[in-house]
Amino acid sequence: MTKIMQHAPVSGAGFGAIIVLFGLLAFAGHGSEFLKQVVLAPGSSAELGIAPDCRADELDEENLTVLECQLLVSNVQMQLASSPHWFRTVQLLLSGVGMVVALGSLPVGFAFVHNRLPMIKSGITCFGLLLALDLIGLIGAASTGPLLRAQYLWPLFLWLNIHLCLLLANWHYVRGDSLEQNN
Amino acid sequence: MVKPSNSHAILQMVLHWTLAAAILFLFVSSWWMLSLPLPSDDYTYRVVPFQLHKNIGITLFLIILVMICLRWVRRLQQNAAARSALQTLADIDQWLIYALVAACCSSGYLSSSYSGWNTEFWWLIQLPAWARENDGLNILFSDLHQWSCWLLLLAIVLHIAAAIYHGLRDDALLPKMFP
Numbered sequence: 001m002t003k004i005m006q007h008a009p010v011s012g013a014g015f016g017a018i019i020v021l022f023g024l025l026a027f028a029g030h031g032s033e034f035l036k037q038v039v040l041a042p043g044s045s046a047e048l049g050i051a052p053d054c055r056a057d058e059l060d061e062e063n064l065t066v067l068e069c070q071l072l073v074s075n076v077q078m079q080l081a082s083s084p085h086w087f088r089t090v091q092l093l094l095s096g097v098g099m100v101v102a103l104g105s106l107p108v109g110f111a112f113v114h115n116r117l118p119m120i121k122s123g124i125t126c127f128g129l130l131l132a133l134d135l136i137g138l139i140g141a142a143s144t145g146p147l148l149r150a151q152y153l154w155p156l157f158l159w160l161n162i163h164l165c166l167l168l169a170n171w172h173y174v175r176g177d178s179l180e181q182n183n
Numbered sequence: 184m185v186k187p188s189n190s191h192a193i194l195q196m197v198l199h200w201t202l203a204a205a206i207l208f209l210f211v212s213s214w215w216m217l218s219l220p221l222p223s224d225d226y227t228y229r230v231v232p233f234q235l236h237k238n239i240g241i242t243l244f245l246i247i248l249v250m251i252c253l254r255w256v257r258r259l260q261q262n263a264a265a266r267s268a269l270q271t272l273a274d275i276d277q278w279l280i281y282a283l284v285a286a287c288c289s290s291g292y293l294s295s296s297y298s299g300w301n302t303e304f305w306w307l308i309q310l311p312a313w314a315r316e317n318d319g320l321n322i323l324f325s326d327l328h329q330w331s332c333w334l335l336l337l338a339i340v341l342h343i344a345a346a347i348y349h350g351l352r353d354d355a356l357l358p359k360m361f362p
Binding site for chain 2: 012018031038039044055057062064114
């Protein structure tokens with residue numbers, strides 16, 4: 001095992017590329033959630049119970065049945081009805097900050113590729129923040145009803161683990177580098 | 184002072200990462216926004232996300248044009264040195280991504296034009312309507328948009344796999360595209 005580790009260490013460049021990939025995916029996820037919360041405002045037409053206009057040409061274009069067209073409205077109703085009053089504000093805040101921090105993780109990935117230690121050290125703060133956002137989101141989603149829990153808990157749990165791994169790997173890298181310098 | 188060739192490389196990097204972030208955002212958001220109620224006088228949930236989707240798509244098309252020009256200029260500056268099979272494969276993947284992004288953006292824009300919806304570029308410039316509403320052509324370009332996007336996703340996965348492969352090998356290739 002030790003022999004394998006000695007001959008096949010994960011390179012900083014490879015780790016950097018993985019950080020950038022997850023940074024971009026986290027940005028896309030947070031951006032999409034932000035847009036969703038902007039669009040699905042309380043008091044909008046779905047909540048008023050207005051019947052959907054399922055025109056034949058639109059159904060044909062989207063390849064939908066009439067039932068599916070009606071369920072698209074039910075989907076929004078479900079989202080609005082199962083959101084506690086604080087949920088939208090919290091999600092807007094978390095996804096807004098999440099987008100910025102996720103973009104902030106890109107320079108950390110770039111720094112790993114070029115082995116720039118000061119920026120690599122800031123990765124601990126960056127991944128710590130992303131982990132904190134995931135944790136707050138997870139606690140928030142766990143405090144809602146079963147419909148939102150079913151939608152949010154698994155992806156949040158997945159992201160929490162990804163950011164935990166990145167944080168620990170980053171910390172291990174910085175610690176290893178410091179030990180190497182001391183020796 | 185940055186040399187002209189360096190400034191080209193920096194611009195290429197900035198455009199590359201802008202493109203990467205925007206494309207992933209478009210994919211993730213489009214998977215969600217197609218679950219919004221169909222548009223009507225009462226249901227306008229799709230207006231903002233679709234307009235944003237079109238704005239980003241048109242911007243990406245312009246970015247791709249600039250990137251193709253930059254690559255063409257760089258190619259003219261480079262000597263016609265012999266290229267390895269892996270480099271040729273990387274070139275093919277690169278050009279495939281450019282072509283597929285252009286195809287996704289143009290088919291999406293044409294589909295929208297034939298659907299009868301207006302396009303206001305970043306809510307500032309009203310783009311002219313190129314065509315009258317035509318359901319048949321709308322569906323055709325919508326299908327083309329969908330299939331070209333799935334192919335693009337596949338090409339992007341290959342591109343990411345290649346980047347991680349080079350990163351793990353630490354063969355000094357990644358620093359060229361990582362600022």
